[in-house]
């Protein structure tokens with residue numbers, strides 16, 4: 001998302017942050033994520049959403065303020081919460097794939113939190129909408145910034161309760177329970193919450209992470 005007239009001096013080069021997630025330190029990543037989200041906010045809030053007048057940048061805290069004297073509303077960078085959940089059934093974990101995933105890649109299921117909904121309600125709703133399953137024993141795992149463009153990933157773990165898998169048409173191409181000894185061949189990148197959830201699942205079942213390739 002850089003000005004195409006601007007090129008860095010060799011040997012430097014622009015790269016999309018997504019391609020660097022597994023190679024940057026946590027400190028650098030946090031800075032880069034913040035920078036990317038603020039740039040996107042700045043680009044997308046040039047005008048006041050309430051009255052349409054131009055906004056100006058303020059820096060402490062970062063915001064854009066409406067220039068109309070009778071409005072003056074302040075707009076703050078948006079954060080969009082996404083829940084992502086590892087549903088477990090004994091030694092099995094529920095993984096699914098979207099139609100746009102590369103072949104062989106499966107991930108834990110995820111979705112945006114709706115307006116007026118708690119994160120926990122969103123987990124139950126998403127799993128039911130995407131697979132038809134009921135879950136229980138929901139517990140919070142961890143969170144992380146996912147600045148594409150402004151998500152906050154909220155990781156959860158849960159146990160299968162009831163139901164047969166029925167994939168949501170157009171959204172989930174395939175979803176099933178994978179045994180800890182027969183996980184799919186491709187995993188989400190190391191940085192991703194889905195990877196951390198899978199890693200935790202394997203380690204709790206005394207399996208190595210990443211899994212050893214099958215002979």
Ligand SMILES: [Zn+2]
Pocket residue numbers: 048049050051052053066067068071072073
């Ligand atoms: Zn305004």
